[in-house]
Amino acid sequence: MTTGELLDVLLAGGRRADRATHVRHLPAREARHAPWPAWADRDVVTGYRASGVLEPWTHQVEAADAVWAGRHTVLATSTGSGKSMAFWLPALSAVRASAAARTLDPGRIESVGRRASVLYLSPTKALAADQLAALERLLSSAGLRDVRVAQCDGDTSRDERRWVAEHADVVLTNPDFLHHALLPQHQRWARLLGNLRYIVLDECHAFRGVFGAHVALVLRRLRRLAAAYGAEPVVVLASATTADPAASAARMIGVTPDDVLAVTDDGSPAGRKTFVLWQPPELPGRDDPWAQLVPDDDPWSTPGEPADRPRRTATAEVADLLADLVAAGARCLAFTRSRRGAESVAAATRAHLVEIDPSLATSVQAYRGGYLPEERRALEQAIRTGWLRALATTNALELGVDISGLDAVLIAGWPGTRVSLWQQAGRAGRAGADGLVAFVAREDPLDTYLAHHPEAALDAPVEATTFDPANPYVLAPHLCAAAAERPVRADELSLFGDGALDVLDRLTAQGILRRRTSGWYWTHEEPAARLTDLRGAGGSPVRVVESGTGRLLGTVDAPSADATVHAGAVYVHQGTTFVVDELHLADAVALATRRDVDYGTWADWVTSTEVVDVHDERAWGPVTWHVGTVDVTTKVIGFQRKRIPDLRVLGREELDLPARTLRTSAVWWTAPPAVLAEAGITLEALPGALHAAEHASIGLLPLLATCDRWDLGGLSTALHADTGEPTVFVHDAHPGGAGFAERGFDLGATWLAATRDAIAACPCATGCPACVQSPKCGNANNPLDKAAALRLLEVVVHHADSAETGTGTDAGADTSASTSTSTSTSTGT
Incomplete structure (x- = not known):
C-alpha cells in the first residue's frame, strides 16, 4: 500500500481528519555504496552477497574499517540501516584469520589457543536470538562451518555453557549473564577472555539511566579481566541516532571521547515516510464503551472521574485505527506504554475485526515482556512471514529484532524520548520502502503539548544517552563484585572513575571489603554479584503459574507483582483471562486459575x-x-x-x-x-x-x-x-x-x-x-x-x-x- 492510501485509511476518507493535528511528509533518501574492504574475509563477503548484499553502504564500511584498525567505534544511524554488518564483517574476518593462522602453522607455540573470540551483548534475549539466527543464515550462505557461534544466557543449560566456554568463537549474551555468571566464574571462561578481540554492544542507547550505569560498570569489569588474561578487546557500539554518541560511548566503555570514533553519516536508503500527529476526539458522553478500554497506561493506573470534556483514550483510539489498517491489508505494529495496554489493544482490535471480517481476528496478537521465550519467537516469526498482520506491543519490539516489510506503525502515547520515537517509527517502511507513522497522544500534558507542537516532536534534536557510572549506589556493589573476581589494585581505580577510592574506603570501613597492600579483597562467602540487580527489578521475577496444571504462564517484575498479581488480580495472557488465587512473595510465585470475567483489577496504594x-x-x-x-x-x-x-x-x-x-x-x-x-x-x-x-x-x-x-x-x-x-x-x-x-x-x-x-x-x-x-x-x-x-x-x-x-x-x-x-x-x- 502507498502512504497516501494508508493515510486515507487513517483519516477514514476525511471523517477523522480533525483528529490529525499535523501531517509531515519526510523525504526519501538515496543509498550510497562503498566497495568491500580489501581486508574482509572473501568467504564472509560471499555470504553477504549470496544474502542479497551486493555492496555495503558507506557508513558500514567506515565503521568496519575503524573496528578492523583497532579503534573503539560507535555506529549511530537509523533503524534498519544494517549496523550489524559493521561489526560482524571485522569480527568474522578476525575469527577466520586466526583460525587460518593456526592451520597454516600449527607448530608455533604462540599460535596455540590464539583463536580470536567475540562477545556480543544485547539488552534483551530476543535481540540476541534474532542476531544468532541472522548470523547462522549468513554463515550458511557463505558455506562456512569453521566459525562456532552460540547464544548463552540464563536459559542455557550447564552442559551447553561448558561447550560454549570451551569452544565457541562468537558468544551472544547479555550484561545480566556477564554479571551473574561469566565474570564471577571467569576461570571457566579463560579461553574466551584471553582471546577476546571484539566486544559488541548492540542497541546501546537502551542502556540509559541506572541500567546504563550498571552496564557501564559491567563493561569495566569485563575489560579488566580480559586485560588480566592478556587481551585488549576493541569495543564496538551500535546505537540509534543519538546526540553526542562518542561521549556516551566513551562513558560506557570507560575511556575518553577522543578514543572513540563516531560514525553518524547514514548511507542507507530510506523510503518516503508520512508522520501524523494525532489527538483522539473529545467524548460527548459515555456511549462509547471502548473509549474507557483501559487507562493509559501502566498496571498502577487508577483513573479519576472524567474531567471537563475528556478525550478518548489513546489505547481505544489505536485499537480502532489498527483494525481499519489491518482490514485494508496493511501490516502494522502498535506500540503501547504497558503490558496491560498491549493486551487491551490486541483484544479490542480483534473485537473490531470480528465485526468487519471474522477471518482477520486471529491475525492480530499482543507481544510483551513476561511471555515465555518460545512464545516470543513464534510471534516474531509469524509477523515476519505475514501470518500475523499486526502486533500490539510494548517497547520490547523497539530494539533491533529484524521485522521488515511493515506498512505502518502506531504509537500510543509519547514513548519517553525522541530516540525511542524515531526507533519505533523506523519500523515502518524498512529496507527503503515507504511507510506511515502515527503518534496518538494520551491525555497527558506532555502528549498534548507535542500533538500541537510538531517542532518539539519532529524537529528537535534527539537526546543524548544519560547515565552515571559514578553513582555510589551503583558503583559500590560493582566494586565488591570486581574485588570478588580479582582483588582490585590501586592502579586499576581510574577504570572505575574518580570516586572509586572514596567508595572503596567506605566499603572497607563498613567491613564489606578488606584492604591489603596488594589491593581490596572480598572475603565473604556469599557471591558479591548478588548485591545488585542490573535492571533494578528489586528481586527475582514472579512466576505466574496456572494452579490446576502447573503450567508457567509468564513472569512479572518483582516491584510490579504487588499491584498486578496479588490475590484476586486479573491476569491477561494473549486475550485469555486468569484470576490470581495466591501470591507467594517469598517463593516469587503467583498461582492463577483460568476464568472468564468481565472486569479488570486496579491496585490502590499509599x-x-x-x-x-x-x-x-x-x-x-x-x-x-x-x-x-x-x-x-x-x-x-x-x-x-x-x-x-x-x-x-x-x-x-x-x-x-x-x-x-x-x-x-x-x-x-x-x-x-x-x-x-x-x-x-x-x-x-x-x-x-x-x-x-x-x-x-x-x-x-x-x-x-x-x-x-x-x-x-x-x-x-x-x-x-x-x-x-x-x-x-x-x-x-x-x-x-x-x-x-x-x-x-x-x-x-x-x-x-x-x-x-x-x-x-x-x-x-x-x-x-x-x-x-x-x-x-x-x-x-x-x-x-x-x-x-x-x-x-x-x-x-x-x-x-x-x-x-x-x-x-x-x-x-x-x-x-x-x-x-x-x-x-x-x-x-
Missing part, C-alpha cells in the same frame, strides 16, 4: 517520602528549592474491580502486603505561608493546588531530562514532617537515582515556568488528564485544584525569575508559621 540528606539548596526569595536523597515507601493497600469496557466500579477489597522502600534522588520546593497568601491559596485549597502542581511538573520534566513520566514519581503535602512547610517532591523512580532530579534542580526556573504555561494553555475549566491529572496517581487524582495550582506556580516562578535576575524580594521573609493540616498525595513510583 506512599510516603522521608528526606535523608540535602545535597544542595537554593533560595528564590521566600521559596526554597532543594535536591537530595529521600526514602520513598510504597504499600499496596487494596484493589478495585472495574467492569470492562465501561470501567464501572464493581467493588473494592483490602490487601495486606509488605511495604517497599526506595532510596533515591529527589528535587523539592517549599511554599511558606507568605507565598500561599501572595497566591491567594487557602488551607482548604492547598492540598489540591500542590497535588495539581506536582502532577503537571512530573509530566513536563521529560522535556528537560532524558526520561519519561514512568521514570519519575512524586508526592505533595500540605505539611511535611521534614520541611515543616507545604512541599512538592519529584523523585527518580530508580534506586540511588538516575540524574533526573539533579537535572530538574539545575533547570528549576525553566521547568516550573513550562509547567505553569502548560496548565495555563489547557482549555479545560477545572483540570483534566491533559494538564493536571496523572495516569499513575495513587489517590485517584483527588484532590486537584487547577486554578489554585496556576496561581501558586505563577508566584513561585515570579520569585525564581526575580532571584535569578537579582531583583528578588527579601529571602528572609517570615516562614515561621505553618499550616495545621497534613494531607499528602502521590503519583507513586
Whole structure:
C-alpha cells in the first residue's frame, strides 16, 4: 500500500481528519555504496552477497574499517540501516584469520589457543536470538562451518555453557549473564577472555539511566579481566541516532571521547515516510464503551472521574485505527506504554475485526515482556512471514529484532524520548520502502503539548544517552563484585572513575571489603554479584503459574507483582483471562486459575517520602528549592474491580502486603505561608493546588531530562514532617537515582515556568488528564485544584525569575508559621 492510501485509511476518507493535528511528509533518501574492504574475509563477503548484499553502504564500511584498525567505534544511524554488518564483517574476518593462522602453522607455540573470540551483548534475549539466527543464515550462505557461534544466557543449560566456554568463537549474551555468571566464574571462561578481540554492544542507547550505569560498570569489569588474561578487546557500539554518541560511548566503555570514533553519516536508503500527529476526539458522553478500554497506561493506573470534556483514550483510539489498517491489508505494529495496554489493544482490535471480517481476528496478537521465550519467537516469526498482520506491543519490539516489510506503525502515547520515537517509527517502511507513522497522544500534558507542537516532536534534536557510572549506589556493589573476581589494585581505580577510592574506603570501613597492600579483597562467602540487580527489578521475577496444571504462564517484575498479581488480580495472557488465587512473595510465585470475567483489577496504594540528606539548596526569595536523597515507601493497600469496557466500579477489597522502600534522588520546593497568601491559596485549597502542581511538573520534566513520566514519581503535602512547610517532591523512580532530579534542580526556573504555561494553555475549566491529572496517581487524582495550582506556580516562578535576575524580594521573609493540616498525595513510583 502507498502512504497516501494508508493515510486515507487513517483519516477514514476525511471523517477523522480533525483528529490529525499535523501531517509531515519526510523525504526519501538515496543509498550510497562503498566497495568491500580489501581486508574482509572473501568467504564472509560471499555470504553477504549470496544474502542479497551486493555492496555495503558507506557508513558500514567506515565503521568496519575503524573496528578492523583497532579503534573503539560507535555506529549511530537509523533503524534498519544494517549496523550489524559493521561489526560482524571485522569480527568474522578476525575469527577466520586466526583460525587460518593456526592451520597454516600449527607448530608455533604462540599460535596455540590464539583463536580470536567475540562477545556480543544485547539488552534483551530476543535481540540476541534474532542476531544468532541472522548470523547462522549468513554463515550458511557463505558455506562456512569453521566459525562456532552460540547464544548463552540464563536459559542455557550447564552442559551447553561448558561447550560454549570451551569452544565457541562468537558468544551472544547479555550484561545480566556477564554479571551473574561469566565474570564471577571467569576461570571457566579463560579461553574466551584471553582471546577476546571484539566486544559488541548492540542497541546501546537502551542502556540509559541506572541500567546504563550498571552496564557501564559491567563493561569495566569485563575489560579488566580480559586485560588480566592478556587481551585488549576493541569495543564496538551500535546505537540509534543519538546526540553526542562518542561521549556516551566513551562513558560506557570507560575511556575518553577522543578514543572513540563516531560514525553518524547514514548511507542507507530510506523510503518516503508520512508522520501524523494525532489527538483522539473529545467524548460527548459515555456511549462509547471502548473509549474507557483501559487507562493509559501502566498496571498502577487508577483513573479519576472524567474531567471537563475528556478525550478518548489513546489505547481505544489505536485499537480502532489498527483494525481499519489491518482490514485494508496493511501490516502494522502498535506500540503501547504497558503490558496491560498491549493486551487491551490486541483484544479490542480483534473485537473490531470480528465485526468487519471474522477471518482477520486471529491475525492480530499482543507481544510483551513476561511471555515465555518460545512464545516470543513464534510471534516474531509469524509477523515476519505475514501470518500475523499486526502486533500490539510494548517497547520490547523497539530494539533491533529484524521485522521488515511493515506498512505502518502506531504509537500510543509519547514513548519517553525522541530516540525511542524515531526507533519505533523506523519500523515502518524498512529496507527503503515507504511507510506511515502515527503518534496518538494520551491525555497527558506532555502528549498534548507535542500533538500541537510538531517542532518539539519532529524537529528537535534527539537526546543524548544519560547515565552515571559514578553513582555510589551503583558503583559500590560493582566494586565488591570486581574485588570478588580479582582483588582490585590501586592502579586499576581510574577504570572505575574518580570516586572509586572514596567508595572503596567506605566499603572497607563498613567491613564489606578488606584492604591489603596488594589491593581490596572480598572475603565473604556469599557471591558479591548478588548485591545488585542490573535492571533494578528489586528481586527475582514472579512466576505466574496456572494452579490446576502447573503450567508457567509468564513472569512479572518483582516491584510490579504487588499491584498486578496479588490475590484476586486479573491476569491477561494473549486475550485469555486468569484470576490470581495466591501470591507467594517469598517463593516469587503467583498461582492463577483460568476464568472468564468481565472486569479488570486496579491496585490502590499509599506512599510516603522521608528526606535523608540535602545535597544542595537554593533560595528564590521566600521559596526554597532543594535536591537530595529521600526514602520513598510504597504499600499496596487494596484493589478495585472495574467492569470492562465501561470501567464501572464493581467493588473494592483490602490487601495486606509488605511495604517497599526506595532510596533515591529527589528535587523539592517549599511554599511558606507568605507565598500561599501572595497566591491567594487557602488551607482548604492547598492540598489540591500542590497535588495539581506536582502532577503537571512530573509530566513536563521529560522535556528537560532524558526520561519519561514512568521514570519519575512524586508526592505533595500540605505539611511535611521534614520541611515543616507545604512541599512538592519529584523523585527518580530508580534506586540511588538516575540524574533526573539533579537535572530538574539545575533547570528549576525553566521547568516550573513550562509547567505553569502548560496548565495555563489547557482549555479545560477545572483540570483534566491533559494538564493536571496523572495516569499513575495513587489517590485517584483527588484532590486537584487547577486554578489554585496556576496561581501558586505563577508566584513561585515570579520569585525564581526575580532571584535569578537579582531583583528578588527579601529571602528572609517570615516562614515561621505553618499550616495545621497534613494531607499528602502521590503519583507513586
